[in-house]
Amino acid sequence: MSEKRLTLIFSGNDFKYELEGVCKLFFPVESFNFLFLDSGGGTLPEDGSDCCLITRLEGRRSTLISVAARIGGRIKTAGERLDSSSDELEKSCEFRLGRLLYRVLSELTGKRPEWGVLTGVRPVKLINKLRGSGLDFDGIRKKLTEEYLVTEEKVRIGYETAVNQDAAVSGMPKDSFSLYVSIPFCPTRCSYCSFVSQTVSSFKKLMPEYVERLCDEIAYTSGLLGGGGPRLDTVYFGGGTPTSLEPGQLDRIMKTIASSFDLSGVREYTVEAGRPDTVTYDKLMVIKENGGGRISVNPQTVHDSVLLQIGRRHTAAQFFESYSLARSVGFKAINVDLIAGLPGDSISGFKESVDRIIELSPENITVHALSVKRASDMMASRDIGDDSLTESMIAYATQRLLLEGYKPYYLYRQKNQLGNQENIGWTRPGLEGIYNINIMEEIQSIVAVGAGGTTKILSGTDPGKGIQRFFNPKYPLDYIRSFDTVLKRKETAMGLLLGSESDKDRK
Helix, strand or coil, rough: CCCCCCEEECCCCCCCCHHHHHHHHHHCEEEEEEEECCCCCCCCCCCCCCEEEEEEECCCCEEEEEEEECEEEEEEEEEEEEECCCCCHHHHHHHHHHHHHHHHHHHHCCCCCCCCCCCCCHHHHHHHHHHCCCCHHHHHHHHHCCCCCCCCHHHHHHHHHHHHHHHHCCCCCCEEEEEEEEEEECCCCCCCCCCCCHHHHHHHHHHHHHHHHHHHHHHHHHHHHHHCEEEEHHHHHHHCCCCHHHHHHHHHHHHHHHHHEEEEEEEEEEEEEECHHHCCCHHHHHHCCCCCEEEEEECCCHHHHHHHHHCCCCCHHHHHHHHHHHHHHHHCCEEEEECCCCCCCCCCHHHHCCCCCCCCCCCCCEECCECCCCHHHHHHCCCCCCCCHHHHHHHHHHHHHHHCCCCCEEEEECCCEEEHCCEEEECCCCCCCCHHHHHCCCCEEEEEECCCCEEEEEECCCCCCCCCEEECCHHHHHHCCCHHHHHHHHHHHHHHHHHCCCCCCHH
């Protein structure tokens, strides 16, 4: 697949971020050139190149906005006239230009991205905001389909997700936080992955020292919060692949958490065991005996040829063996991940993956639409799947899971997702992953420890607003070498967490 260069020309405006996002709905893995004109005029270049001219011409009484696009030699235009005296003229121009651009590109490409002009990663947050304003489903459906151009199918799945989150959210303890533990190691690097993680073979010697520093950060964080601070609500081990660690290393970290924090009120304790080739009985028992009640075992597909193509060095048979082993240990909930749109996969192959996973009846199934990360090996090789195929895969998974009694409980989107689709966490009723909801809807402070961890502190009483972020160094070696800086940042973050909780008490 050759890389294209679409030129975006902004005349009389600089709405680059939002309108580039709209273009990516149609050309997710392509690069763009940008040109800015001061005046509100201009025409399409005469060289025949692919381009979009986005114009705002503001007058005393009215403002003319327009889009002209040329793709593959074909040209489409659209425009509107707005009242210049509007108090929200800037915001209205940006939104309506995005909608015009969407419609023009849809005509030229034949694509109709199902999430319309919603370019953000958390559409359920918008739906919850509309619910909070008093709109019922019909009102939300009307607004999202008519104003945001979202399809009715996506409105419905987003609305159901929002409703299914209510019980977990309403049960959140006052003055609470979640603890995220970063284990940035994996057996191998998947071709689609851009997460900051190191392969075990390359960094095995570093892992013992990393575990020591991680335990030091956990204990130090606990000391900063003191005995009377906010309550620990959920614990989540992510990565990377936490079960890349040896059983003793995993045990050491979990015991440090138990000795540092009061776990008596923890509603959920999750450890990702995503790669089947890292799952052993000893590791599962360490997780279970230290309080872990939820794990994930993720095949992504049940076809060995696809696994080989994406760089996962395990077989489908290993997944089924690992899942059976995890089930025998007796976890409260097991999650299984699947990815739609993987290179080498087919609609029949993906359907088989969905059907075989449903036969296992895990408590949670997460279905991801492939997101092609710019830092991934897949992007470098241009080995990228098909948009329409991915749409069909997601539609099949949604239909099957609803029929089998699963409920959508969290939903998010990523840049460069094939078919402009989404990731959905599905659950058996009452077994939602609380941490997943918390992080997607930004309704609880999250204290992160380890390399690549981002601590997010919510200030005030309005969830989702006033979030302050504190970043640990991305790479394990940098984390170890700058550990003093890590602790200083944690002092600031924990001071803010304690202050925000006190502020809530006063209010």
